[in-house]
Amino acid sequence: MTGGDLAHAQTAYVRPAPERGGGRRLIYPGALVLAALVIAPLLLIIASWLDPQTEVWRHLTETVLGRLVLNTLTLAVGVSSGVLVIGVGLAWLVSMCEFPGRRFFEWALMLPLAIPAYVSAFVMLGLFDFSGPVQTLLREFFGPHGYWFPEVRSGGGVIAVMVLALYPYVYMLARAAFLTQGRTTMEAARVLGLGPWGGFLRAVLPMARPAIVVGVSLALMEALADFGAVAVFNYDTFTTAIYKSWFGLFSLQAASQLSTLLLLFVALVLLGERRLRGRAHYHAALPNTRAQRYVLTGGRRWLAAGFSGVIFAIAFVIPMMQLLTWTWGVIGTELSARYLGLLLHTLALGGVAAVITVAGALLLAYISRFHRDRLSRPLVSMATLGYALPGTVLAVGIMLTFTGVDRLLSTLWQAMGGATPLRVFSGTVVVLLLAYLVRFLAVAFGPIESGFARIRPSLSEAARGLGATPPELMRRVYLPLLRPGLLTAALLVVVEVMKEMPATLLLRPFGWDTLAVRIFEMTSEGEWERAALPAITLVLAGLLPVIFLVRRSAGAVFSSATGESD
């Protein structure tokens, strides 16, 4: 029996019957409007092709493009496989096994999420480059040529930094999947005669595949769109060509055209994965934790603890120590009452944006589960691709969309006899929140969609058999079961919004500076040490939602799984 068969055996089912009725009249058009809003900036960016930039393209293809494509593919493959191995491995260890420190690592391993990749890139480079303390020490002992050290400013260096910054996506999603389905599945696998490895590879992993794919694709999109970390390493990727075309060759058109190729690449990868996955669907068995964790023994328990510890140390402790050291040097001159305002803005924007974005993503996920049709399917797929666009390009697309809407409203207003030009969106915090929605919808959609995918349709059939109305079904069956996914989505969006730079810079109302803006202010002139204070404040602020939500989500899963009340 193959793993695929096993997964099927557990999950054989028919496509969920469309659950029509109450709400459709409102929900369906609402979702379409939302999708259209999110897609509008993408369409504007795609429309750049109407203005061909032959000279820029000829130059790029003749000179740098080949190398950039190769570099970008290297980065994509390296980051994807890195986050896959580390994220899934750690998630498996903390959710299925018992070893010293597991309870700590379970939430601590999510913390690196709060450190922006460009910050860890700078810290790592500072420590390990030729002029950094590590190599300086080596030179003192072994002389200038007496030691070997890998080139830090290289593809390998960037990949390492990005994997350490982005693995939490995979870790969180895989962990949620393992917690809701893993142990029962393992039990079934055990009954069928598979050992731990066989059960993991052939039963649990295939069933967690949708969640893992979501995590890897988020990491992939972020790696492709990243400019900050690759710029610190001076590692040229496709994004480099995008910014070179815009800032160097003064062609925003060519930059937009190049960006659309990133979209296309991600769309193809996701489509390919879906093809490979075939028609299999994966639904969780009902949670049941009678099955025990594997209690690791002997050397293996220390190996597990050591692996978790090393990843945690490199991805979180070391960057934090470096930031603390720098902060110590500047705190006297830098810390002021303004930080309270920065912190409040950051938290407020993160919190409100998370609620809006998660609600939007829930709406789209609901539609794509129950009202899948020729219209909604492509709209939803496209609405969740924007994350692959370099932030600054997308920010301009969003800004152009809303100034366009404003102009349209203003024209209407004046046609109706209004005197002054109307400015509804421009310069308000609403635009900024909508910008976050556009940018991070994919981040919220992934965990929610994979949460939906794990709910077997027979549940709702049973509920309806018992007389539940659709709203009741949503409230009493879906929402409770989706809770881990919703919490993951909310956490990811809060943290992402707090770190977000390009859209915040361009669209914030006067005075709405955030910690990320402050970091930009300092790093734009290369003053990284002075950026340490806002950076560390950002990390600490990011820890609040991480710790809070992680504890809640863990509690929710365990209590629903064991039937204990919480």
Add this chain to the structure above:
Amino acid sequence: MSRELAGSLDACAGRHQARPRGPFFGTGRGVASVLALMLVLPAVSARADELIVYSERNESLIKPLFDAYTKETGVDIRFITDQAGPLLERLKAEGESTPADLLITVDAGNLWLAAQEGVLAPVESETLTANIPAHLRDPGNRWFGLSVRARTIVYSTERVSPGDLTTYEDLAAPKWKHRLCLRTSKKVYNQSLVAMMLERLGPEETARVVRGWVNNLATEPFANDTKLMEAIAAGQCDVGIVNTYYFGRLQREKPNVKLALFWPNQDSNGVHVNISGAGVTRYAKHRAEAVKLLEWLSAGEAQGAFADMNLEYPANPQVQPDPAVAAWGSFKPDTINVTVAGSRQAEAVMLMDRAGYR
């Protein structure tokens, strides 16, 4: 099977009833009121006694000056900071309804582009033309340099004697093989340097120089000037090209660093300079006030402070630089109009790409 399901379903629902609101959904009302509060906050509307500035120069370098100006004149200044590219797109998109009165950038190329795109308006001011030398402002008076950034040669005092150094072009000579460090060609400072060189030497000679630089590199180009200087200090290379204020900052942190500045091309065109400057927007709502602010920034203490806060050189030759800056000695600057940094920038970028300068 279905019985089991229903049973579990009840368990689920029961649990849910016992705790009707999850932590996440329970906060909904609080969040809604925060949102409502945000919505009623007034949108930006320009008042009479205020100025609105879009700035690429960062907050810590402009806010103290704005605060001083407000104290002196009672005019409030509000601003946002971002990179020049997005700010310019925003100005273009907002068109006539832009709230911005003044655009500040840190590179002449960006100001040149803003003028090309028609978002800046000419300013006829005798004060400004008297205070700012002709090569540091737009020939059409649409923008004015406010501080000068010199990009010069830095060398290791342990391994290089200043007598070995002459010009930027000379760094392409074989004697510097594996001894040169450069910052990435993606940084506008290097693009401006090469653009000016193009104007002076023409494309063929410039390409030869840039290829020579690339051949002499000791290691891959750096992401910033500070890292470059640290590499020279650590012995990875001997000589490089940096903006002076980064050197000033490093010197302030590590007074004994074994590096020094060299002023190249003193027998020919002079040291490459760029500016940080500003222009009044075309649809400024407070044009007269914006011009007054520009004039105020171009002279006296304000002009000195504008440069000193970042250890740059004042654009106004009557104003003395910071003592730490003056200690590096005086030099002859390149007096080709900085407009060239913009008009030949794309050409320079393409040339560097072809030369394999990353």
